[in-house]
Every structure is written in C-alpha cells, then in structure tokens.
Amino acid sequence: MSNLSARSEDYLKAIFKLQEEKKVVRVKDLAQCLGVRSPTVVGVISGLKESGLVDQEHYGYISLTPEGDTLARSLIQNEDLLRSFFEEVLSLDTEEAGLNACNIEHYITPTCRERLVSFIKFLEICGRGSPKWLDHFRHFVLTGEPPPCDRCGEILPGDGKRCEKD
Amino acid sequence: MSNLSARSEDYLKAIFKLQEEKKVVRVKDLAQCLGVRSPTVVGVISGLKESGLVDQEHYGYISLTPEGDTLARSLIQNEDLLRSFFEEVLSLDTEEAGLNACNIEHYITPTCRERLVSFIKFLEICGRGSPKWLDHFRHFVLTGEPPPCDRCGEILPGDGKRCEKD
C-alpha cells in the first residue's frame, strides 16, 4: 500500500487538516499540532518530500502534492469512519472517539475496515442511524440496566407480546 | 499504566503463550514466534528483565516474574476481547480477527475497551450471543442485501406487521 510509517501518516493527515483550517501550513503549526519540536518536523517532512508526497521550498510553506493529497484524504476518510463508529456505536465522546480513531487507523486490516463500513451502513439502513437495539445498548452503557427484552426484536417469552420499547 | 512500548507488550504476550504450550521458553522460540532474529530477542528481553517483568539466567530459559505474568494476562485478556468482537460482531475469520486484535490492543483507550466489553456483554444478554439484528448484519455483510425490515425490531410500515425473519 502506502508503505509509510504510522507516524508519517499522522504528519500527512495533520498537514491536510491544517491546510483546510489555515490555508497555509508552517513547520511551527505542524509541530504544535503533533506535539513535537520543529527539528523533528523538518526531519520527517524531508522524508515525505523525497517520497513525493509533500512540497516545500526552503524556508517556505508546506503543502501536499497531488499524490499526498489523495493519500491524506483516504487516510482521513478511514479515520473518520472509525471515529463515527466509536462515537455512534460505542457512545464515546467526540474527543476520545477521535483519539482512538487516529491511533488505530494505521493498524486495522482492509477487511476489518470494510466490515466497519458495512456496520455503519447497516445502522443507517436499519433505523436511520439509530435502531432500537442501539438505543438499548446506549442505555445499558449508561445505567448498567439490561435491555428491556430478552431478545431484541423478538417476541418476549411468557406473554407472547413484544416489549413496549421494542 | 504499564509504560511499555507496544513491541515489548508483544514480547510479553508471546512469552506467556509459549509458556502455556511448551512449558519452557527459549530465545529461539520467541524469535520464531515474533518473526525476529535471536539478538533482537536478547535485546528486548534484557529491557524486560530490567523492568522486573521477566526472569532469565545467563544462557537459560525465559520466564515471567509474577508482575510480568499479571501484566501479560491482562494484555491477553484485552486482546481476546477485541478478537471476539472482530470475530463475532464483524464476522472476521479467526486469523484476521486475531491479527487485528493484536495490532490494535496497544492503542485503544481504557474507556474504549470498556465499551467493547459492554457491547459484548450486551450481546450475550440480548439474545444469548446472537440477537436478530446481528444475524441481519451478518447476512448483510455476506450478500449486500439490506436487512429484512426497515427498523430492526420494529413494526414494518405498510402492512403493520413485522417482517417474518424478525
């Protein structure tokens, strides 16, 4: 695939994001964004320049090449996907969802990513973003109370009726 | 927390697993298990010895200290949890589920892990391992066909009945 280290991918994504919000990306911004010192940025960027993913003139601004841009977009798309899984399914708050997404994005296999895509698509189809069972899960996470029926979406034993919330 | 690098955690887990299956762990076994050469193992192990997680006499077998054992167990428990999520929820095959679990285990936050635990517990409570919606999801993954009802577990619009499979 991209053959980049996890860390280089982080740099690429950060450049893309900074470009969106500030129009222009400087070493200093990148350093702050990634929690690192300037010389570290210079070092990593120089590798990305050699890989043809980043452009920068001496003492100038940093930008993505078309290839770098394409790659960054796809990395961010994957990250966003993961974040929405963590946020919407597991009910993590946005910040923590983003943190997990960013950390994990480098390490999941393509099939795993596809399955998560499927999972989210499934949610959208099945209840426009929030099927009953997911509401039940959220309730379970918050309160520890078991879901209101024995088998989500199935006839309750005993009275032969479905539970009300279902 | 444990303050170990991801790679050191891998070594610790590998020692634990080899100890279970072979009773005795040698540098050579560990090297093979981790896809690495002996001197690399010697180097990493020497760090783990200094951290008090591993015991080894000169030219002798490798074993976990009580602290190392405790840590390894908890790491493996987390990994197993992730694997079962990937396998049971996302329907990845065992090998790929294990690969993803092993890679990701180092990077998720505690809360995220807890949520996954909750998710799996929820599944167990809600349908003894496989609620209807999960069957629907698996079907969706395999065939691309949308779930049989508009809103899993809810009355279908139109005829006022639930779909048959639900």
Next chain:
DNA sequence: TAACAAAAATAGGCGAGGCTAACAATGTCT
C-alpha cells in the same frame, strides 16, 4: 573426555523519530 552441534550472547551497524543548542533566513517595525 574430547569434539561437535545448537543455542545464546556480544559487537557493531542502521533507520526512524525524538530531543537541544546553535545558526540562518525572513519579516516587521521604526
């Protein structure tokens, strides 16, 4: 017991990604 095979350890090197300190270029402001 001496010789040899197998395994572990050491020596020394490499690249990635960090750091600090020092230096060079740029931009701004009077």
Next chain:
DNA sequence: AGACATTGTTAGCCTCGCCTATTTTTGTTA
C-alpha cells in the same frame, strides 16, 4: 535601511527495535 523577533534549518546526540557476523556457552554423542 537597520535592528530585532520569529521561524526554519543544521548539527549532533539519544533510544528503540531491527539486522549480520562473531564469539561464548551448553548439551550431546562418539
């Protein structure tokens, strides 16, 4: 235009996790 602050670069060092080549120890076997 000159002075100074800001920012980028270079130099040089560190740790980690990997490697190959070599040496040391251990274990086996004639």
